[in-house]
Amino acid sequence: MTKRADITIDDVAEAAGVSRQTVSRVINRGPHVKPLVRDRVQKAIDSLGYVPNLSARRMAGSRSYLILAINDRKRTIENWAAGRGNDWVDQMLFGGMTECERQGYHLLFELIDTETEPALRQLANVSGALRPDGVILTPPHSDNEALCAWLTERSIPFARIGHRVGSHSVDVFMDEAGAAHEATRGLIALGHSRIAYIAGAPNYGASAQRISGYEQALREAGATLETSMVATGGFSFQAAADIIDGMLKSSPAPSAFICDNDEMAFAALHVAASHGFSAPQDLSVISFEDTPGVRFSVPPLTAVRQPTAAMIARACERLIAISRGEEGWGAFQIPYELIMRDSTGPAP
Amino acid sequence: MTKRADITIDDVAEAAGVSRQTVSRVINRGPHVKPLVRDRVQKAIDSLGYVPNLSARRMAGSRSYLILAINDRKRTIENWAAGRGNDWVDQMLFGGMTECERQGYHLLFELIDTETEPALRQLANVSGALRPDGVILTPPHSDNEALCAWLTERSIPFARIGHRVGSHSVDVFMDEAGAAHEATRGLIALGHSRIAYIAGAPNYGASAQRISGYEQALREAGATLETSMVATGGFSFQAAADIIDGMLKSSPAPSAFICDNDEMAFAALHVAASHGFSAPQDLSVISFEDTPGVRFSVPPLTAVRQPTAAMIARACERLIAISRGEEGWGAFQIPYELIMRDSTGPAP
DNA sequence: TCCTTAATTGTGATCGCTCCCAATTTGACT
DNA sequence: AGTCAAATTGGGAGCGATCACAATTAAGGA
Numbered sequence: 001m002t003k004r005a006d007i008t009i010d011d012v013a014e015a016a017g018v019s020r021q022t023v024s025r026v027i028n029r030g031p032h033v034k035p036l037v038r039d040r041v042q043k044a045i046d047s048l049g050y051v052p053n054l055s056a057r058r059m060a061g062s063r064s065y066l067i068l069a070i071n072d073r074k075r076t077i078e079n080w081a082a083g084r085g086n087d088w089v090d091q092m093l094f095g096g097m098t099e100c101e102r103q104g105y106h107l108l109f110e111l112i113d114t115e116t117e118p119a120l121r122q123l124a125n126v127s128g129a130l131r132p133d134g135v136i137l138t139p140p141h142s143d144n145e146a147l148c149a150w151l152t153e154r155s156i157p158f159a160r161i162g163h164r165v166g167s168h169s170v171d172v173f174m175d176e177a178g179a180a181h182e183a184t185r186g187l188i189a190l191g192h193s194r195i196a197y198i199a200g201a202p203n204y205g206a207s208a209q210r211i212s213g214y215e216q217a218l219r220e221a222g223a224t225l226e227t228s229m230v231a232t233g234g235f236s237f238q239a240a241a242d243i244i245d246g247m248l249k250s251s252p253a254p255s256a257f258i259c260d261n262d263e264m265a266f267a268a269l270h271v272a273a274s275h276g277f278s279a280p281q282d283l284s285v286i287s288f289e290d291t292p293g294v295r296f297s298v299p300p301l302t303a304v305r306q307p308t309a310a311m312i313a314r315a316c317e318r319l320i321a322i323s324r325g326e327e328g329w330g331a332f333q334i335p336y337e338l339i340m341r342d343s344t345g346p347a348p
Numbered sequence: 349m350t351k352r353a354d355i356t357i358d359d360v361a362e363a364a365g366v367s368r369q370t371v372s373r374v375i376n377r378g379p380h381v382k383p384l385v386r387d388r389v390q391k392a393i394d395s396l397g398y399v400p401n402l403s404a405r406r407m408a409g410s411r412s413y414l415i416l417a418i419n420d421r422k423r424t425i426e427n428w429a430a431g432r433g434n435d436w437v438d439q440m441l442f443g444g445m446t447e448c449e450r451q452g453y454h455l456l457f458e459l460i461d462t463e464t465e466p467a468l469r470q471l472a473n474v475s476g477a478l479r480p481d482g483v484i485l486t487p488p489h490s491d492n493e494a495l496c497a498w499l500t501e502r503s504i505p506f507a508r509i510g511h512r513v514g515s516h517s518v519d520v521f522m523d524e525a526g527a528a529h530e531a532t533r534g535l536i537a538l539g540h541s542r543i544a545y546i547a548g549a550p551n552y553g554a555s556a557q558r559i560s561g562y563e564q565a566l567r568e569a570g571a572t573l574e575t576s577m578v579a580t581g582g583f584s585f586q587a588a589a590d591i592i593d594g595m596l597k598s599s600p601a602p603s604a605f606i607c608d609n610d611e612m613a614f615a616a617l618h619v620a621a622s623h624g625f626s627a628p629q630d631l632s633v634i635s636f637e638d639t640p641g642v643r644f645s646v647p648p649l650t651a652v653r654q655p656t657a658a659m660i661a662r663a664c665e666r667l668i669a670i671s672r673g674e675e676g677w678g679a680f681q682i683p684y685e686l687i688m689r690d691s692t693g694p695a696p
Numbered sequence: 697t698c699c700t701t702a703a704t705t706g707t708g709a710t711c712g713c714t715c716c717c718a719a720t721t722t723g724a725c726t
Numbered sequence: 727a728g729t730c731a732a733a734t735t736g737g738g739a740g741c742g743a744t745c746a747c748a749a750t751t752a753a754g755g756a
Contacts, residue, residue, distance in 0.1 A: 008741095009742065009743060018706090019705065019707080020707095020743080025705090027743095032704050032705080033704075049476075051472065051473050051477050052742085053743070054477045055403040055406040055407050055412065055479065055741090055743090056403075056741070056742035056743035056744085057742080057744075058403035058743085059403050059404055059407055059711045059712070059741085059742075059743065060711060060743040060744035060745075061744045062744085064403065065477075080438075080442040080657070083640060084640050085640035087433050087438070089441060090428070090433050090435070090437055090438045091428075091433075093441070093457065094428040097457065098425075101458075101459075106458075106474075108456060109441065109457070124397060124399065125399050126454075128354075128400075128401070129399050129402045130402055131402075131403065291433065291640070291641070292431060292433035293640060293642075293644055295431070297641075297646075298646040309428070354712090356711095356712055356713085357712065366736085367736045367737075368712090368713080368714095369737080379733090380733060380734050380735080381734075381735085382734070382735090385734085400713075401712055401713070403713090404711070404713040404714085404741095407713065407740090407741045408713040408715070
């Protein structure tokens with residue numbers, strides 16, 4: 001095993017015949033370096049294969065070149081443990097990593113608890129250890145004012161995904177109400193009049209927005225809002241199945257279901273089949289998640305595709321800009337996509 | 349915004365009335381600290397909310413408390429872009445993060461190219477910047493000797509997932525041949541005699557092992573091996589569909605398919621349906637992936653569940669042990685699971 | 697041509713921690 | 727009690743970069 005000393009900035013400086021500081025300027029694209037010198041230094045960097053040590057940069061400077069993405073531990077672990085997977089995490093990684101890499105940053109992913117007290121402690125720990133240049137909060141943490149206050153107090157830039165009220169933060173969200181409105185309107189246009197909405201959890205912020213869009217579309221169509229058509233299925237197959245079963249037994253039964261996630265949409269298809277109904281002939285189903293599996297369900301699900309990757313990418317981009325001292329705060333709406341597949345059709 | 353100086357080890361030392369070094373010993377669970385002093389220091393740490401700065405630790409010491417997991421860029425990005433997702437990534441994160449967190453480490457996830465030359469450059473960059481205490485190589489990189497040599501040369505401990513030859517590395521794998529053998533034997537027991545194997549890619553190491561297990565099971569049953577029953581479907585729905593279509597048109601057609609991934613297994617179900625066959629009555633299908641979607645296909649797929657999370661967790665655990673100076677090298681076989689669902693049944 | 701100002705380069709000091717080694721205390725055993 | 731070794735503490739150097747500022751060089755104008 002060859003012993004090889006690591007190459008430092010001083011090695012490069014010596015090789016290029018300049019001072020350490022000049023090399024640093026070249027690395028950081030700083031001004032005040034003659035083009036001739038810059039080239040010479042760059043050549044030395046390349047030939048020596050020099051890579052700046054992030055830890056040292058963080059120690060000396062104010063940046064860590066790290067973005068920290070935070071997810072809810074309970075929900076994430078449950079999904080993993082249940083074999084349900086976390087497509088959301090996968091999407092986050094896609095968007096976040098791609099953007100970070102583009103900018104010479106690195107994305108770190110961590111889980112913290114839902115309850116404020118342990119969450120705060122865990123955030124303090126990971127943020128204290130890593131000193132990220134920015135933190136991305138996803139639901140439900142993006143709505144946690146205590147966490148946001150903690151970050152604000154310490155001047156750590158943060159982004160809130162799925163939140164659109166923020167003052168001194170980066171808010172990145174999609175138009176949940178608009179998507180639900182469009183989905184509902186589409187079903188109405190297909191002749192559906194009894195459209196049920198199966199929400200995830202009562203405290204799930206996006207649900208409220210979606211339901212308002214759903215109700216608005218119904219109102220615009222002159223339909224009456226029936227509370228019996230809106231229920232909460234806990235994001236789970238079984239709970240949703242029970243509810244949907246009840247709805248299909250009522251009369252008149254709904255002819256269309258909008259579900260907050262794929263699993264509940266699958267439940268709708270499944271329960272409908274047990275009643276002898278099949279989509280899209282006898283009923284229509286739209287999901288609000290669009291995980292990879294929906295392409296292979298029977299029939300493939302029509303779904304609102306959440307722009308998770310794009311939202312995280314945007315969040316990273318803004319946070320990195322802020323860490324560079326540029327302007328970055330603001331609210332950013334990312335377009336969603338309603339993907340028509342075969343689970344929706346004309347009302348029977 | 350309150351200006352708050354960060355709490356350093358010296359603050360703790362002062363508060364506890366000891367030297368910096370003693371605090372360091374307490375943090376690192378070093379020996380040679382009186383229990384009484386240890387308690388006093390620990391109390392100071394807790395009350396001040398002190399968290400050691402990872403960058404500083406890395407600068408001064410030899411550890412970075414970072415484990416780097418590396419994935420193939422091309423395949424990963426393609427999956428993401430195609431909306432196919434990367435359940436594998438999700439699983440890696442699950443296993444890796446859980447274990448790292450348990451040990452006070454952090455997991456970093458990065459993508460590098462397939463070809464050796466750029467891969468080497470990218471590995472040098474990320475490893476130079478982050479100085480991880482260990483690197484996890486996943487297929488196909490786990491079979492790349494150039495990468496392994498590079499890491500060995502620099503004394504960076506690494507783990508190879510799905511590889512079982514390694515000398516100075518941590519090898520973590522599952523019994524691919526055994527799993528294929530068990531799956532095949534199961535089909536034979538159900539009366540199937542014409543069993544096709546749809547492999548992923550020609551250079552996909554696991555395929556070769558699985559096929560050998562598959563062939564062994566056939567041989568043990570006294571069946572003849574037909575080369576026409578083994579084909580490569582490129583992991584893709586369409587390519588696999590074409591191949592399977594051809595097989596089903598031949599006579600006698602296979603009555604069972606073992607596929608290297610879920611997507612190709614879905615293709616089998618789909619194509620079979622177009623021929624008027626449906627599983628499990630007319631044919632059986634087994635997949636070698638088990639992503640979350642298989643639970644909702646019709647019928648739900650019987651599949652070999654890859655212990656991805658467990659493999660990554662084990663790799664992290666071993667690498668962390670090594671970074672602590674303990675013994676860690678070796679080969680570790682992680683048990684797989686053959687999950688019976690409804691896509692397999694008696695031969696027609 | 698000389699002087700002022702701007703553009704370029706270089707020089708410690710410093711970030712927070714662990715390393716190595718010396719100083720001190722404690723304990724065990726003559 | 728006295729000695730020697732072991733256990734416990736502390737002190738200073740240094741990791742590899744950036745920062746603030748000083749020193750140098752080049753450019754522009756009278």
